[in-house]
Amino acid sequence: MRAFARDLGISPGRLSEILGGGNIPGKRLTRRIITSLKLDADDTSHIMRVVDRQKKIQTELKGAHQLDMDQFSLIADRENFSLLCLLETENFVSDISWMAERLNVSEATVRDVLERLSRLGLIKQGPHGYQSTHKDITTSHNIPSAAIREYHTQGLKHATESLLNVDPDLRDITSIEMPTDLNKLKIAKEHIRDFRRKIAKLLEEGETTEVYRLNIQLVPVTNVAGSRKGAHT
CATH class of the missing domain: 1.10.10.10 (Winged helix-like DNA-binding domain superfamily/Winged helix DNA-binding domain)
Structure with missing residues (x-):
């Protein structure tokens, strides 16, 4: 970790925070990390999207x-x-x-x-x-x-x-079942988190007189390979 931090031009402490999720790197540092790890285009796109989303969430929750x-x-x-x-x-x-x-x-x-x-x-x-x-x-x-x-x-x-x-x-309770590409599940979960925050922002603006709960369930219907009965996540 010390050697990797040196190559990136940051302290080992900051690198440890980034790896632990306690520190969100800026775009320049993210690019250096991507270059150092020699990531392909798909992984690069995914990491940049995650960093952008986390920065947005960090801004929205500032002061929370x-x-x-x-x-x-x-x-x-x-x-x-x-x-x-x-x-x-x-x-x-x-x-x-x-x-x-x-x-x-x-x-x-x-x-x-x-x-x-x-x-x-x-x-x-x-x-x-x-x-x-x-x-x-x-x-x-x-x-x-x-x-x-x-x-x-x-x-x-x-x-x-x-x-x-x-x-x-x-109330609004609906469902949909679809054939699913598991490789896109992480991206789908990111969209759900963004959607959840947009709905909360929309409903909290104006005359708030009631309390509502938004539940979103995205779960496998088929027996996904690698899952086990009774597993908890």
């Missing part, structure tokens, strides 16, 4: 509060993020009964969530009641997989309940 592993594990339950979003709506009422009714949970659950979020410094009580301490919240890249699985499991369950109980005019 990043949760560490322990914090995310503590608030992985769906109600925590739902309440944080509810606080940002324009018609928010800082009343436990009102919050419980809006989120369709018990008042005891609301009290527990408020206590947990207050203890973690994610909300505070101001002159007009509860309010968020951070407008945007993100997670680190090394969240425990068990916490991620639990969070997404709850989201999928909620989507199923919406399919059965919510008027079609107030």
